[in-house]
Amino acid sequence: MAETEVHSASNKLAVIHVLAALIQDPLLFSDNNYSFSINDFPEQFHKILFGAIEHLAKNGMEKIGYLDIDQFLKQYPIQYKVFSTNRGIEYIQNALTLYDPKKFDYYYQTLKKYSLINSLSANGIDTRDIYDPNIVDPVASAKMYERFDSLTVNDILAAEEVKIILAKETYGNSSDRVENRMGDDILELVEELQETPEMGLPLCTPKLTTLFRGQRKGCVYMMSAPTSTGKTRVAVGEACHLSVPEYYDTVKKKWVSTNLKEKVLIIETELELREVQTMALAYVSGVPETHILDGRFFGDEKERVLKAGELLKKAELFMVAITNYDTEDLISTIKKYYQIHGVQYVFYDYLSENMKIMAEGTRKTKVANLRTDQILLSMITALKDCAKQLGLYIWTATQISGNVQGTNELDYTFLRSAKSLGDKVDVGCILTAVREADRPAVESYCAKGFELEPNFVLSVYKIRRGSYQNIKVFLYFDRGTCRMTDTFVTDSKGQLIPVEDTNIELLLDKTSEEKIEDVFAPVLGEGVTEWDGEF
Numbered sequence: 390m391a392e393t394e395v396h397s398a399s400n401k402l403a404v405i406h407v408l409a410a411l412i413q414d415p416l417l418f419s420d421n422n423y424s425f426s427i428n429d430f431p432e433q434f435h436k437i438l439f440g441a442i443e444h445l446a447k448n449g450m451e452k453i454g455y456l457d458i459d460q461f462l463k464q465y466p467i468q469y470k471v472f473s474t475n476r477g478i479e480y481i482q483n484a485l486t487l488y489d490p491k492k493f494d495y496y497y498q499t500l501k502k503y504s505l506i507n508s509l510s511a512n513g514i515d516t517r518d519i520y521d522p523n524i525v526d527p528v529a530s531a532k533m534y535e536r537f538d539s540l541t542v543n544d545i546l547a548a549e550e551v552k553i554i555l556a557k558e559t560y561g562n563s564s565d566r567v568e569n570r571m572g573d574d575i576l577e578l579v580e581e582l583q584e585t586p587e588m589g590l591p592l593c594t595p596k597l598t599t600l601f602r603g604q605r606k607g608c609v610y611m612m613s614a615p616t617s618t619g620k621t622r623v624a625v626g627e628a629c630h631l632s633v634p635e636y637y638d639t640v641k642k643k644w645v646s647t648n649l650k651e652k653v654l655i656i657e658t659e660l661e662l663r664e665v666q667t668m669a670l671a672y673v674s675g676v677p678e679t680h681i682l683d684g685r686f687f688g689d690e691k692e693r694v695l696k697a698g699e700l701l702k703k704a705e706l707f708m709v710a711i712t713n714y715d716t717e718d719l720i721s722t723i724k725k726y727y728q729i730h731g732v733q734y735v736f737y738d739y740l741s742e743n744m745k746i747m748a749e750g751t752r753k754t755k756v757a758n759l760r761t762d763q764i765l766l767s768m769i770t771a772l773k774d775c776a777k778q779l780g781l782y783i784w785t786a787t788q789i790s791g792n793v794q795g796t797n798e799l800d801y802t803f804l805r806s807a808k809s810l811g812d813k814v815d816v817g818c819i820l821t822a823v824r825e826a827d828r829p830a831v832e833s834y835c836a837k838g839f840e841l842e843p844n845f846v847l848s849v850y851k852i853r854r855g856s857y858q859n860i861k862v863f864l865y866f867d868r869g870t871c872r873m874t875d876t877f878v879t880d881s882k883g884q885l886i887p888v889e890d891t892n893i894e895l896l897l898d899k900t901s902e903e904k905i906e907d908v909f910a911p912v913l914g915e916g917v918t919e920w921d922g923e924f
Contacts, residue, residue, distance in 0.1 A: 398503045398510075398520060399431045402487075406496035408438060409488035412453045412481065415446030423497060429504040434475040437468045455481040501542050509549060519545055587854065588893070589782065590649065590734075593630045594864070595890030596875040600849065600857060601816050603893065604631070604782045606733065608815035608853070609773050611740075613787045618820055619868050620786040621660065624736040625668040626871035627784065628653045631734050632706040637675040637693050644696070652705040654726045656719070656737040661710055668871050669706070673697035677869035705730065716771045727779050737772070739786035740765055740810070769813045789819060817851035823863075830883040831863065834876065841865050843876045860886060 411417055411425070418425060425443070430436050441458045450457065455478045462469040462477075506520050517523075520537050524530040589603030601610065604627075614620050630636070632653040638645045657665060671678040674697035676690045686694065707730060709722055719737070726732040769785075776783045787810060811817045823831055827846050835842055843863035850859055859881045865874045878888045 398506050398522065400496075400499050400503050403496040403499040403503065404430060404432075404435055405484045405487055406489070406493060407500050408435065408442065409481075409484040410490070410493050410497075411439070411442050411446065412455075412458075412485065413488065413490075415442070415451055415453055418443065418446045424501075426504070428508065429500050431503075431507055434471055434477070434480075437462070437471055438477065438481075440468075498541065499538075502537070502540065502545060505542055505545055509545075514549060514552070516545075516549070519548060588891075590631060590651065591891070591893040593626055594873050594875040595892050596862060596878060596888050597847075598893065599888055599891040600855060600860070600862065600878070601852060602854060603891075604734065604784075605815070606780045606782050607777050609769070609776050609783045609785065609813065610816040610818075611769070611785050611787060611810065611814040612818050612820055612847075613789045614820040615789055618822070619866060620820065621657070621665075621738050622668060622868055622871040623820070623866075623873065624655065624738050624784060624786065625665060626672045626873065628655050628706060628734070628736045629669050629672045629701075629704075629871075632704040633673050633697075633700050634704075635700055636673050637697070639675040650704070651734055652730055652732045653707070653734045653736070654723070654730075654732045655706070655708045656722060656735065657708060657710045658712060658714075658739060658741065662708055665708055666701075669701055670694055670697050671869060672871040673700055675870055675872070678871075679869060705732075707732065716768050719768070720771055720775050723775055723781070723783075724779070727781065733781055735781055735783045737783065737785045739788075740768055741788075765810060766813070769810050773813050811851055814851065815853040816849070816855075818847050818849040820845060820847050820866075822846075827861070827863070827883075830861075830877075830879050830885075834863070839876065841874060841876060845873075848881075857886065857888075 407425070407429070417423055425439070427436050427439055427443075430439050438458070441461050442453060445453050445457060445461060458481065459472075459478055462472050506516050509516050519540070521533060524533055587602055587605075589601075589605035589608075591598045591603055592601065604610070612620055612623060630647070631649050631651040634648055634650050635644050635646050637643070655665065667678050667681050670676070670681055674690070674693040676686070676694050676697075680686055680690055681694060707726055709726075711718065711722065723732075723735055726735075765787075772783050772785065775781065823844055823846055831843055843865050845864045845866040847862040847864055848860075849857070849862060852858060857878075861879045861881065861883075863876045863878070865876060867873075878886045880886055
């Protein structure tokens with residue numbers, strides 16, 4: 390089979406001067422100001438000549454003559470034939486005659502520029518805007534060579550880097566940078582918000598829906614709490630609320646339709662499927678989980694649980710139990726369910742480190758013994774990037790530390806191991822049982838005749854795009870059914886804040902969206918076998 394001829398850019402004088410310089414002064418190979426490679430020489434003859442010079446120099450020869458090169462290459466018949474055919478001895482003699490040490494730096498830089506152009510072209514990068522020997526017009530060609538001669542290697546690299554940056558901004562999705570003028574489409578934005586306010590789907594309670602502006606896609610909400618407070622039960626309740634279109638209202642004594650049929654993923658790090666299933670049954674049916682676990686029902690409870698089971702069977706509510714995992718596993722799981730099942734809402738319980746995550750941090754940063762706060766910050770950053778890139782709503786949780794009983798105001802400083810987590814999330818809050826510091830507000834509320842006494846407080850320290858910060862939402866949280874009811878809201882000092890309820894009514898059942906498919910087509914290329922300069 391005939392060998393394909395590859396045309397590469399080159400400058401004959403630059404090649405001659407560099408080869409002659411290396412013959413005259415082999416110590417240039419040891420000079421840190423210069424870097425020589427066989428790939429700097431596009432023609433096979435020059436590659437062979439350079440390979441011989443480099444080998445002799447690196448084996449201690451401080452002065453090289455054409456006879457040294459000739460005798461060395463005679464050991465390699467194939468290479469020697471190329472050397473002889475190109476009249477190698479005569480070429481070396483002429484090169485040494487032309488060589489001017491004062492011009493070496495100029496020709497060295499010229500050689501490296503052509504080498505760079507060839508390397509970029511070989512990797513599929515179009516460099517014709519910098520160097521194009523095929524320009525026919527003599528005036529345009531002269532201008533091209535004049536400009537190319539004025540460029541340095543770094544100039545060329547910078548120009549090509551800009552191409553990559555622009556292509557990445559156009560086609561890539563790994564960066565969240567978007568550049569605009571402040572006035573771009575601003576009047577259209579006003580009209581759009583009048584028609585569709587900035588609001589996600591409702592949470593389980595109307596006051597939290599108002600405060601958080603619903604469950605917004607592209608955002609990460611984080612709830613922190615002491616151990617065994619009920620973070621998982623909150624997550625399961627919200628997940629069922631989004632994915633199951635009906636639930637039993639224990640006050641109205643009837644099944645109520647929400648028309649919410651979202652595709653939801655729960656990622657559990659500690660519980661198994663059966664443990665979460667009973668929570669889900671309890672939420673949808675309004676039957677305490679203990680009754681379900683004991684298999685003892687009262688009145689119509691069994692019928693309600695059976696109907697809840699049928700609703701959950703139809704719901705697109707998925708669960709993944711994952712223990713030994715790292716951040717890549719977590720993000721890959723989310724992307725899998727987004728791509729295959731069209732999941733838009735994710736509940737990940739909860740942020741914590743394990744041996745695999747710690748090993749991942751060491752592998753990526755090349756730093757051993759990363760602190761827990763560094764690891765958790767990396768995880769929440771990955772979740773935030775994933776939410777923004779895919780347009781997902783992600784809820785997660787953390788533990789808290791410190792004496793929550795001895796302070797009035799709870800904020801990000803109580804987050805266990807990583808206070809910086811609060812910087813990344815769109816909503817940050819801490820759930821605790823009612824404490825002594827909260828008692829005066831609860832007693833004042835009950836004194837006004839309200840029968841439902843709150844037993845939990847959600848201290849909200851951050852709401853991005855919200856009107857309130859550092860507030861307390863007083864809740865009645867029924868852990869047995871994973872249901873929450875909000876009662877009233879105060880500032881951090883216990884002063885009542887009037888927050889209206891937001892009840893979002895979906896008039897039509899949502900149709901299922903098309904599944905997202907990724908088609909991976911392998912790109913194969915034929916290798917080109919060529920002597921690599923090794924003797």
